[in-house]
Amino acid sequence: MNDPRKSNDSEPTTHFGFQSVPESQKAEKVAEVFHSVAAKYDLMNDVLSGGMHRLWKRFTIELSGVRPGNRVLDIAGGTGDLTRKFSTLVGPSGEVVLADINESMLRVGRDRLLDKGVAGNVSFVQADAEKLPFPDNHFDVVTIAFGLRNVTHKEDALRSMLRVLKPGGRLLVLEFSKPSNELLSKFYDAYSFRFMPLAGKLITNDADSYRYLAESIRMHPNQETLKAMMVEAGFERVTYHNMTGGIVALHRGIKP
């Protein structure tokens, strides 16, 4: 029997959008996408979501329940939207770590936060979500916003996040998901595959990266599958909240 995840030279493959690529190449290809869009990432987020990404992130903050003195890890933190809010909430006695695998995104995030005067309790770490370079039972809250779908081995990443969380700590996964309404789903498909690459072409002169974005969203596990993956990784009391008709979902799990 042939393993569908194996290519001819028997290296395991994974999806990169709708393409199938050797696993060793996915991280490099994702990195290329984010190197390309880093400079105009915030602008594109506002244009493509109509500003909704700010509300989705606000909701994530609300469900995090972060308190002064907490230690928070913001994986795939990109330009630091969540980190900025967490920094205020944890106060001088707490700590926020903004981690991103992509150097360009991390640099943009660090510069942006420093420009806004966010410093003192924030550190920046270039790290792979699958192999987080932190001790066991270290963080009170771990978040990953719009990052999990770009990770090659999602199960490994979830296990790594579980490891670094303290018992009772919370993982929040904010990610694109599957719309719950058929009509909305059709409109969303048309929007994603026609408007998004066009906007990418006009604003960043890079249609391919935004085509990848639309494709990677379709390849990402739906709400129930991701919930099952989190339970499988070892999280308890896993729940999810659909936002904007299920276009985005926020999953939350507690480390036992």
Add this chain to the structure above:
Amino acid sequence: MLLTGLYAGVELGLNRVLAMDSTALPRLARLSGKVIAVECSAPNLQLFILPSNSGLQLASQWAGAADCRLRAPAASLLRLASSQDKTRILHSPEVELDGDSAALMELAAILQDLELDWEYELSRWLGPVGSQLLSGHLRSRVSWSAQALDSLRLNLADYLSEESRSLVGQREADSRFAELDRLKLDLDRLDARIERLAQLHKPSA
């Protein structure tokens, strides 16, 4: 989601206003880390307020525990927001307050004490010369309006009491009230004396 969007808009406006007061943000910094929950029972709404040195964060829900929880109908909450005597409203039966009430009272005091430096805000948009001209003009208009209203009030009172004799003048009323007070005291004394005499002449059993 709609409520989250609404709170985001209110938060933005509120924090702009708070930034216009030179003392509000340092005072809010002292409340940093507190979570104040306001629950409106009719209509059913919930608001979490998180003060910090950068202003207020408003949330429609909060996963952590609140330090102070205020539960009341909308009418009582509005009265609480506008009234100077908050303690009286907080003691009314339809208002429930749990936890650290000092945090809530301090937040209310900060919002009530706001003194907005609107000239500074204006100067950011119009520049120093433009804002100086406009604020000077506005200040003289406001001062003129206040003087005109004061003068109108005095003239009206004078006309009604002295010329048309429709109302009693303030001094005349004060003098009459003083007479009435004296009369009341005299009556009380008389009443006490009669009572004492009645006790003296009461036949012993």
